[in-house]
Amino acid sequence: MTTAAPPSWDLVVFSDDWGRRPSAPQHLGRHLAVGRRVLWVEPAGLRRPRVALADLRRGAQKMRGFLPGGAPASDSPWLPTPASLTRLIPPVLPAYGVGAVRLANDALMGRAVRSAMARAGIVSPVVITTIPTMAGVLGSLGERASIYLRMDDFGQWPGYDHDAIAERESALLRAVDALVAPSKALLDLETPARKLLLPHGVDAGHFAVASGVDPLGDVPRPRVLVSGRLDERIDFELLRGLLAEPDLQLVLLGEDHCVPDDLTSHPRVHLRAAVPYGELGPWLLGSDVHLMPYACTALGHSLAPLKTRELLATGLPVVSTPVAGVRDDDEAARWVGLATGAQQARAAIKACLAEPARLGVERRAAMASLSWESRAARLSDLVQRLLTSAPL
Numbered sequence: 001m002t003t004a005a006p007p008s009w010d011l012v013v014f015s016d017d018w019g020r021r022p023s024a025p026q027h028l029g030r031h032l033a034v035g036r037r038v039l040w041v042e043p044a045g046l047r048r049p050r051v052a053l054a055d056l057r058r059g060a061q062k063m064r065g066f067l068p069g070g071a072p073a074s075d076s077p078w079l080p081t082p083a084s085l086t087r088l089i090p091p092v093l094p095a096y097g098v099g100a101v102r103l104a105n106d107a108l109m110g111r112a113v114r115s116a117m118a119r120a121g122i123v124s125p126v127v128i129t130t131i132p133t134m135a136g137v138l139g140s141l142g143e144r145a146s147i148y149l150r151m152d153d154f155g156q157w158p159g160y161d162h163d164a165i166a167e168r169e170s171a172l173l174r175a176v177d178a179l180v181a182p183s184k185a186l187l188d189l190e191t192p193a194r195k196l197l198l199p200h201g202v203d204a205g206h207f208a209v210a211s212g213v214d215p216l217g218d219v220p221r222p223r224v225l226v227s228g229r230l231d232e233r234i235d236f237e238l239l240r241g242l243l244a245e246p247d248l249q250l251v252l253l254g255e256d257h258c259v260p261d262d263l264t265s266h267p268r269v270h271l272r273a274a275v276p277y278g279e280l281g282p283w284l285l286g287s288d289v290h291l292m293p294y295a296c297t298a299l300g301h302s303l304a305p306l307k308t309r310e311l312l313a314t315g316l317p318v319v320s321t322p323v324a325g326v327r328d329d330d331e332a333a334r335w336v337g338l339a340t341g342a343q344q345a346r347a348a349i350k351a352c353l354a355e356p357a358r359l360g361v362e363r364r365a366a367m368a369s370l371s372w373e374s375r376a377a378r379l380s381d382l383v384q385r386l387l388t389s390a391p392l
Contacts, residue, residue: 019077241342
């Protein structure tokens, strides 16, 4: 059940492409859009452009959104667009490290957003940005309050303009009224802004319902499932070490960005393509143990994974490497088995396979109380406190 939000303020949100892939800002935005108008702004990405088919395709999608009447579209959106939410792709270039381009981007974006606000009837909004390069736009929108919702440390991501992001993020932290983040590591920044720790929520029921058909029925048990993007965040050496356990079957479910050939060709490694969010539950429930094998690097420790709560909501056991975003999570860490290296991971998985059934019931019950609706309510309460100068 969704509680109608008080329509005392409207929103302008700078974030990722609505409906393209599940994200915390979109989970929150879905609930914040109840009872208020939202302008959802989707600027160009922070990654340096590359001459690659995927980047060219994404660039073409963004350019179509610049055209009058060009509705920005996501392929097979994972959730519908609320009736009160308007999407905007502003005409900017992904080159924030070039001073002249940055100034031009700020001017173009400010003009485009103000025009879209006028069309949507939005005046004096609350501004939320998840993008650290928006400092130059704040102050030009007549906003009543501003929040930096820091979901990632983009300065750790390969292929990003780290110096430009650091400079813009520093300016943003001086400009906003509040810094909000889902993990202690992401909140740990020097800033005059007020701070709020807002851990991720979960749509627990979405991950606890089986379809009656096991989509992994061709894979023998016991199954260890790694789900999500299979990229530089993953400790592939740990996965190799798991295969020393002769009975384990390793299922890799997600976008295959850089899985090594020796893993993809292994007879007990089963690579499966990414599954749409709406169909994910039965796949996750087909596992015996979920594994989050993040590499314990600066990038790994900067992560605050959405999937921690989603995997726990299945009731099945979860093992993770001790990255900060999992280890320091006061709400979920007690339900996750932490393991450093393949040997500890194998031992943790064996313990999970022998655990009593009651633990699954307890995990599901614990996650049921951590809804996205409750997270949106906390964020809404923060806004109300900012608008009335009340203490946090």
